[in-house]
Amino acid sequence: MTSLSAAIRSALLTADPHAKVMTTRALVRDWRHGRLEATFDSPMPDRPAWPDYLELLHPTKMPRRGKAGSDKNRIALWHSLAHIEFVAxxxxxDIVGRFGGEMERSFTDDFLSVAADEAMHFSLIARKLKGMGSHYGALPVHDGLWEAAQSTAHDVAARLAIVPMVLEARGLDVTPPTLERVRSQGDLSGAKVLQRILDDEIRHVGFGAKHFIARAENRGESPENLWKNLVETYFRGRIKPPFNDSARQAAGLSRSFYAAVA
Structure with a gap:
């Protein structure tokens, strides 16, 4: 029987976006049906495989978006979202393959469900881009999200603190106004996609907060204090308002975590 970590490594090293989506879906399905061995004997790659045609730029070198509401700007928005979901x-x-062996079974179940959700989100957005006459890879992208993974590859608490509890939590703040802007432009199908992503991301941030709090308590540390220390150490940007407090609270991320570092 194939080990879970070997299956994850294979998916991470799949570069083609459609193939990565299908491989991820199959992997999660096989795990849920007991067709993968719960062992973590394969090392995770330092970087996943991405398509050769992606033009990777430093975040500061990314081109500015055009005029709000223009077709070019709308494509740039959806392309940016496609890249976020692809990296997600x-x-x-990676969080399962790298840290699943030291965490409880629910950690693996939760984050494999996240992987399946992100694969579905990417597929929805890729279809949206195609309908707009574009495709994933048509515009430059940046590497900022994976840099966060690399800097926290040694510590599951740091990974949880930065990726779901900072980066994904930021999505809870910025998605609602984007959704309203898309809806105001008459793009009801796009608004439906963003609403689905927002609903799922609340659950994803919740998984991060749940497992981070449990990890901190197992270490005998205050979750809020540990989170603040890890953010100050590993997060290069700023945590800044406005915050979607209701969505963050629904995800188990109370203001006691982020207010003091905002």
Missing amino acids: IDLAL
């Missing part, structure tokens, strides 16, 4: 597949797979 790898982030969810």
Whole structure:
């Protein structure tokens, strides 16, 4: 029987976006049906495989978006979202393959479900881009999300603190106004996609907060204090308002975590 970590490594090293989506879905399905061995004997790659045609730029070198509401700007928005969701597949797979052996079974179940969600989100957005006459890879992208994974590859608490509880939590703040802007432009199908992503991301941030709090308590540390220390150590940006407090609270991320470092 194939080990879970070997299956995850294979998915991470799949570069083609459609193939990565299908491999991830099959992996999660096989895990749920007991067709993968719960062992973590394969090392995770330092980087996942991405398509050769992606033009990777430093975040500061990314081109500015055009005029709000223009077709060019709308494509740039959806392309940016496609890249976020594509990298999110790898982030969810990597956290399981890298740290699943030291965590409880629910950790693996939760983050494999996240990987399946992110694969579905990417597929929805890729279809949206195709309908707009574009495709994933048509515009430059940046590597900022995976840099966060690399800097926290040694510590599951740091990974949880930065990826779901900072980066994904930021999505809870910025998605609602984006959703309203898309809806105001008459793009009801796009608004439906963003609403689905927002609903799922609340659950994803919740998984991060749940397992981070349990990890901190197992270490005999205050979750809020540990989170603040890890953010100050590993997060290069700023945590800044406005915050979607209701969505963050629904995910188990109370203001006691982020207010003091905002």
